[in-house]
Amino acid sequence: MLSDTFKETDMAKGEREAVSFREDKQEVYIRWLRETASRPAVKDERFSARAWEVAQTAARLLKERYGVRRVRVFGSLVHSGRFHEGSDIDLAVEGLPPANYWEAVTSVLFLDDQVPVELVDQTECRPEIWEVVEREGVDL
Numbered sequence: 001m002l003s004d005t006f007k008e009t010d011m012a013k014g015e016r017e018a019v020s021f022r023e024d025k026q027e028v029y030i031r032w033l034r035e036t037a038s039r040p041a042v043k044d045e046r047f048s049a050r051a052w053e054v055a056q057t058a059a060r061l062l063k064e065r066y067g068v069r070r071v072r073v074f075g076s077l078v079h080s081g082r083f084h085e086g087s088d089i090d091l092a093v094e095g096l097p098p099a100n101y102w103e104a105v106t107s108v109l110f111l112d113d114q115v116p117v118e119l120v121d122q123t124e125c126r127p128e129i130w131e132v133v134e135r136e137g138v139d140l
Helices: 002-038 045-066 098-109 127-136
Strands: 070-074 089-094 117-121
Touching (some): 045 089, 045 117, 098 117
Parallel strands (some): 089 117
Antiparallel strands (some): 070 089
């Protein structure tokens, strides 16, 4: 009985730490979104085209391997001239089983050695970020 109490306490602590980490990461991400929007546009059509190919590959993988219902690309890639060699690909997903989140993240993060892929899950996303996804995102 006592060991079960410790297990529950440790699990609850781990869950609180995971939620805290996600909230901290979201704050950083919101700040990054705002800063990115204010940067001057740098155009590199070849790099942007490559990023779109990576995004489409990631979307196929997420749908086929993890059963994701919807994948949307958003952020600098969907804004002509804003995507540059320091950018990443922002993908938002709906229908990703929570148990598969980290496996899915690692599956798409480095599909390409020059363009990292960031994954945002609707169920874990702050409403203001999801509003951007819905308003500006492009279905893949």
